[in-house]
Amino acid sequence: MIKEGISFKEAGKFEETRFEKIHNVIFHSSQEASVLVAQEIANIIQRKEELNEPCVLGLATGSSPIKVYEELVRMHKEDGLNFTNVVTFNLDEYYPMDKDNIQSYYQFMHEHLFNHVNILPENINIPDGKVSSEDLHQYCIDYEMKIKYLGGLDFQLLGIGRTGHIGFNEPGSHINSGTRSITLDHLTRVDAASSFLGIDNVPRKAITMGIGTVRNAKRIVLLGWGISKAGIIKKTIEGEISSRVPATYLQEHSNTTFVLDTEASSELTRVKTPWLVRPCIWTEELKLKAVAWLTELTKKPFLKLTDKDYNDNGMSSLLTDEGTAYDLNIKMFNKMQQTITGWPGGKPNADDTYRPERSTPIRKRIIIFSPHPDDDVISMGGTFDRLVEQGHDVHIAYQTSGNIAVSNEEALKFAEISKALNVNSGESEDIIQFLKNRSANEIDSLEVRKLKGLIRRSESLAATRYLGVADSNVHFLDLPFYETGTVKKNNLSEADIEIMCNLIDSIKPHQIYAAGDLADPHGTHKVCLDSLFEALKIVKHNSYMDDCWVWLYRGAWHEWESYQIEMAVPMSPDQVLKKRHAIFYHQTQKDGVMFQGDDNREFWVRVEDRNRLTAKKYHDLGLADYSAIEAFKRYHF
Template sequence: MTHTVPSAAPRRAAGTATEARDPDRGRGPSRLGGGVNNTSRERIPTLVLADHDAIAREVANRIDALIRERQAAGQRTVLGLATGSTPIGVYRELIRRHRDEGLSFRDVVTFNLDEYYPMAKDSIHSYHRYMWENLFAHIDIDPKNVHIPPGDIPREEVSEACAEYEAEIRRMGGIDFQLLGIGKTGHIGFNEPGSGADSRTRLVHLDNITRKDAAADFFGEENVPREAVTMGVATILDAKEIAILATGEHKAAIVRRAVEGEIDHAVAATFLQRHPATTFFVDEPAAADLTRVATPWLLDEVEWTEALMVRAVTWLSLTVGNGILKLTQRDYSDNALSSLVARYGSPGEVNGAVFNLLGAKIRGKSKLPRGKKIVCFSPHPDDDVISMGGILYKLAQNGNDMTVAYMTSGNIAVFDHEVRRYVDFLLRLDRERHVGSPELRSFADRVYECLAKKKPGDVDIPEVQDTKRVIREAEAVSGIEVMGLSKANARFLNLPFYQTGKVRKDPIGPADVKIVRELLEESEPDLIFVAGDLSDPHGTHRMCKEAIDLALGELRNAGAKLPEVWLYRGAWQEWPVTEATVLVPMSQEELEVKIQAIFKHQSQKDSAPFPGQDEREFWQRVDQRNKDTAATLNRLGLAEYFAMEAYVIAG
């Protein structure tokens, strides 16, 4: 079933099923093409937008309209708010509207979803602090109207405080608009698997997956609180209107489960199917597993484009277990693809067309650029070798003029014990060879003192930050030397947005864009490589891509010649063969060279500080990912390769 907002409702849902089907609605519509508009399997109206920023604008539009409507009627607005990386864009857009368009929050009351327990309000991990830093301090809201569950009260007082939180929501007339994110377990707020539909604000134990997801923020899973205070499912469902947001490929599976699956206590987000005015806002990667996107031919007639044909035949081949050239009429008929055969005349015609299209994507060394100026943008100091080590090696062999531009220092991803090891090395070398400066001992003392007093999540002093940066720079140079390049090919941009010393970064600003633009103007590349991956745990890849896109936009406006852009993905996922424009095969020896380059990043080896849910080392992920891409082509009946990387040429 698909919920729609009753026509008599006094407010509009943030995006109804009808609006979700309108590709011209809103700013930043989805670019997904070739599918159908059939949303019959979706039990929650779902609006697919182009990217994170488009979602932020769309949701801010609704909040803005609601506040102004109620202010005009002399009424207050009650908002339910969420934390995390997903809603930050909404908060930044609301701040902009307050600053530039006069949107006032003086009559707005807010209730936050949750808070860790125990948690001091001034902790860098506190949701109290998050909300003031990311929203409240920048708008004209009355602090008395801000409500956040307490994380700093004695345990014996928690139950009473939770009951009072519920009572205060009722006294305010209930929540008018509730903003939600979704966790990988499908939790909303901290309503973990097993939360009941009747649950109210309470103290809960956090699921292991939730704690792993939060480990990076706390500099280690062992530092993540085991409990939290959260609104209950029933509290959330009492809101008059709900917007739930999800971005990135890593959310695709749980989005489909929440939107298309049965209601299940193990997935709290499925309870939103019972709500009459809930809208799911997702970007294209998060929508990738929805039936209307992944396999639209199973729902209705489709407009067969070349790209959709490739996706459909690849899906069919992998589903039935036959190579593409062996697919039969029955295979097509049994899997709702008869119309595709009818268009082309016979299974053989379709099979041959798709086989050739996929085969044309494969480019060995001889088909890759030669004698070109190339800039490889690497968000962190190891993304180059992790994600594109194979092609980097081939491009260097082909005599291209290569620049590897490391956009951030990556210094927060260095363990403190690495700093101690390097400082100890310097002191020992000084004692043996007297090569240190007179200030070395003082420097070492400041570093040791800082690390001895440091608590998890504390911002490092400049000396420690610089040491961690230098460690990663040295590793980066060592890595590209394996590829046949040298330190002369490395550029360390050290973009300002990253230099907070904390996991959470500043927004991309003019200074970041200026640095990227100046590099492009100086190098005048024919081709650039950009991380198109959106699944890194804290959005650094997305923010680096934003800086590059803005710099390219400025150059375009100035009439400059723009380079060709190839997108690669990071350590978490690879481009599917159907989406990739270029597939670059690697021999066993070439994959070994790539892994050797990854090994040079010793501070990230054995146990990286921010591994995400995948606890394998980066080289292990790469080994399987690149071999799996090649194996997929083999299963489709194409040429057999040992390993393969995938790229998308941006159009």
């Protein structure tokens, strides 16, 4: 455990600036940060135990605190951390909600923490989602009074929603609000939709501790992970206090720390535009980032920026390093120009000094890892097509079955067709009866999951055949972490990593493409990317890996910033159409797709818009005008 006195300021990256109104620390990964948060909680528990006093904890749910709870469980089992003096109060619960519902926060807390430590059942307090409407008002008052009776919260753990809510205190919540019933914001319900398999199943109300209750805690730690939280984190830390962003009320709390990973901190001024905060050491990457930012700010292409543009926007020291705007502009123009290539596998017999990929070997062995059975064509369908057309040995590896994204209606349709073709098929009849009679909380049976996985497989094979890939080059890995039958997945295991290693070892690739998009709403992309990174640690010592490059693409949720792009593959209008048709083969993911987040456009529409926008960004920088561009960033392992 961390010794008493060691603070997040010492452990993470912190720098006080005139823009920031809440203490925050940045960590490379949420895993590292979660361990330190858990250790702070453990220190408080132990200190209160030594004083023979109860330790009163306010706890949060959602994906953000899961790793914190895992570490607390580990410390209990391995280090003897004692929870008998701990009293917990959970922030919130959906309303109405049964305790035994798999989506209830009661189930969440017991699954992730309470079932694994020696906390006394009578010391667990979670809002009751089934209290009657007549008794609800008094119930909330009693919940509030119980916290006050115990002397208030010693420590409050928080996440943050994209509306700026803490707990379920949605925009409009009062600074002195107490525990109460609240109507959930539409965006909050959208963010929860994947867990409930559709927004229509998400409750419209909740019970939540109030802003005033939270602000009375002696210590507050808020966790912020991922690129999707970057915008609201910036508003909360740098914006004015406003009921429109309830988390900004924490600016007035004297002992609050926001614990962030690099993605969640990416919009903070000191991270996004550090030259506005302090003198910079101008690395090549930072130069490109700064100049690309300046072109966007001034709405000028690279070659039209002037000395005055640089000096007026806090970048005079960059000109001191580089000489004149003229010299710097040409340098940055050339750097971006050199990312563009119509030969993603390398151009044969060409000078590759300034090309993003090597010219040799002419025919490369390539693995495209796709987290779900459609991410390959959605995210890099044009590049996929180029690689095949240019004669490379392209392998597609679908990391998960994607079965959970097939609706029950689609599965029922296929089961009924199967039964019609084989009247005596008892398995088809079992599936039909299960789907017609399943309850809301029931997990798909193994037979249903198998059927849904086969549906995704057949769609994938239709798309890869359309793009000219032999079935023998299509690999369905079905990584075990995914196969739970629910939105919640298991942790990455050695079995997952072994499957990844075996495939890489069998193909011995010159190129690997993988999804670096961590903004997908259900986290599968991150686990799949982690599985690759862990596999690379193992196989990198093999001689064939000396000649292997890894390129990361992003999916339907987010795109690389222009300064991050290291390979840009233009697409012609015909290729855009071909990519669209490949996506259409994944028919169960059209129209009523389950996991589209807060973007109502179909995947093919949003990716075409994204690819057009990337091309427009290049054109705005003063580069060639293309119909669409797919972008990649190299990962150095």
